[in-house]
Every structure is written in structure tokens, then in C-alpha cells.
Amino acid sequence: MSDSHSSSETVATLKLLLIGSSGTGKSSLLMRFVDGVFLAPDEISATIGVDFKVKVIDVEGKKYKLTIWDTAGQERFRTLTSSYYRGAQGVILVYDVSNRDSFNDLQTWFNELDTYCSSKEVVRMIVGNKIDKESSREVSRQEGQELAQKLQTLFVECSAKTRLGVQQAFDELVQQIIDTPSLWQKQAPANVRLQSNTVPSQEYSGCSC
Numbered sequence: 001m002s003d004s005h006s007s008s009e010t011v012a013t014l015k016l017l018l019i020g021s022s023g024t025g026k027s028s029l030l031m032r033f034v035d036g037v038f039l040a041p042d043e044i045s046a047t048i049g050v051d052f053k054v055k056v057i058d059v060e061g062k063k064y065k066l067t068i069w070d071t072a073g074q075e076r077f078r079t080l081t082s083s084y085y086r087g088a089q090g091v092i093l094v095y096d097v098s099n100r101d102s103f104n105d106l107q108t109w110f111n112e113l114d115t116y117c118s119s120k121e122v123v124r125m126i127v128g129n130k131i132d133k134e135s136s137r138e139v140s141r142q143e144g145q146e147l148a149q150k151l152q153t154l155f156v157e158c159s160a161k162t163r164l165g166v167q168q169a170f171d172e173l174v175q176q177i178i179d180t181p182s183l184w185q186k187q188a189p190a191n192v193r194l195q196s197n198t199v200p201s202q203e204y205s206g207c208s209c
């Protein structure tokens with residue numbers, strides 16, 4: 001997969017979400033993936049509400065527009081939760097490998113995901129971030145893998161700081177979405193007359209939840 005600077009002729013727009021407890025590095029992962037940067041702790045602030053970034057990527061000669069949504073981990077900043085989940089095709093649940101509480105919190109995040117995004121097709125991935133903090137690691141790679149197996153999600157460990165594993169995480173998630181056409185190939189051709197009980201879509205109608 002590679003970057004593309006033009007958003008023309010995109011095959012589909014894919015909506016991806018980042019969820020997980022506060023401070024796990026969701027905004028940092030988004031910035032690393034989209035902008036290629038990592039902000040120092042004194043340069044980054046907690047997300048208030050929702051933020052999103054757009055990136056066009058090239059997969060096997062076809063362009064896909066990713067809209068990647070980053071929500072606040074802190075409960076008091078979370079609003080409009082259901083609209084945030086609506087239409088998502090891929091969800092990344094982030095924990096911090098140096099913070100066991102953030103790993104234990106994953107079940108709660110998973111429950112929220114199940115509540116708002118009941119479709120079994122939506123691609124889920126657990127990401128253990130901050131692997132550069134190896135000396136203060138509290139959650140082993142094996143534990144992460146076992147939870148992912150139990151919850152039937154993809155699993156990647158990474159570091160937004162060093163960028164190790166970040167591209168791989170997004171690549172695997174997007175590839176799995178592309179391999180599940182029913183998630184995003186719901187657009188009716190412009191010249192097809194829709195049945196009266198069919199809701200017309202604009203660019204796509206990947207509302208999977």
C-alpha cells in the first residue's frame with residue numbers, strides 16, 4: 001500500500017475509528033500514520049470530543065480514501081457516541097503496553113463497540129501501543145494476542161513514537177476491509193433506478209453498523 005496525494009477517482013471511502021482509554025496514544029497513532037510525525041508530551045493535548053483526518057491510499061492500483069476518526073478517551077469529553085460509530089467499516093481498539101489498566105479497559109471498549117456497531121462484519125483490531133517503553137512493559141505480547149483471539153479481532157503491537165508497526169496496523173485493517181466487499185461495495189451505479197425501499201447513497205453507503 002502506498003500514499004496518494006490525489007483524492008480523485010477513489011474506489012471507496014472507508015471510515016475507521018480509534019477507540020481506547022485516555023493516554024493510550026490514539027491521537028499520536030493518527031498523527032504518525034497521516035502526517036508522519038510524533039509530538040512530544042508537552043506538545044499534545046487530550047482530545048476533546050472527536051477529531052478526524054483524511055488520507056488517500058493506493059492498494060493494488062486503486063485509491064481508497066480513509067477517514068480516520070479519533071475520539072476522546074476521557075468519558076467527560078465523549079459526546080454523540082452513536083453517530084461516531086455509524087458507518088464505520090474498521091475499528092482500532094488501542095491500549096498502552098506499559099499500562100495494565102488500559103488493557104483491562106479493553107473489554108469495556110469492546111462492549112461499547114458491540115452496542116453501537118453490532119454488525120459482525122465490521123473489522124476490529126486490537127493495537128498495543130508504546131512498545132518503545134519495553135523496560136516498563138506491563139502487558140506481554142502473548143496476553144494481547146490471547147485477548148485478540150478470544151474477541152476474534154486482528155492484533156498488532158506498535159509504537160507511534162518510533163513508528164514501528166504503525167503502517168502494518170493500518171495496512172492489515174484496510175486489507176481486511178477490502179477483502180470484505182459487502183462492507184463497502186453498496187453503492188448503486190448512478191444510472192440504476194433504485195427500488196422504492198432502497199435508500200440511495202452519495203459516495204458510498206458503507207453503513208455497516
Ligand SMILES: Nc1nc2c(ncn2[C@@H]2O[C@H](COP(=O)(O)OP(=O)(O)OP(=O)(O)O)[C@@H](O)[C@H]2O)c(=O)[nH]1
Pocket residue numbers: 020021022023024025026027028029039040041042044045046047048071072073074129130131132133158159160161162
Ligand atoms: N513512549 C511513547 N509515548 C507515546 C506513544 N504514543 C503516545 N505517547 C504519549 O502518550 C501520551 C498520550 O498520547 P495521546 O496520543 O494524546 O493519547 P490519546 O489516546 O489520544 O489520549 P486522549 O485524547 O485523552 O484519549 C502523550 O504524552 C504521547 O506523547 C508511544 O508510542 N510511545
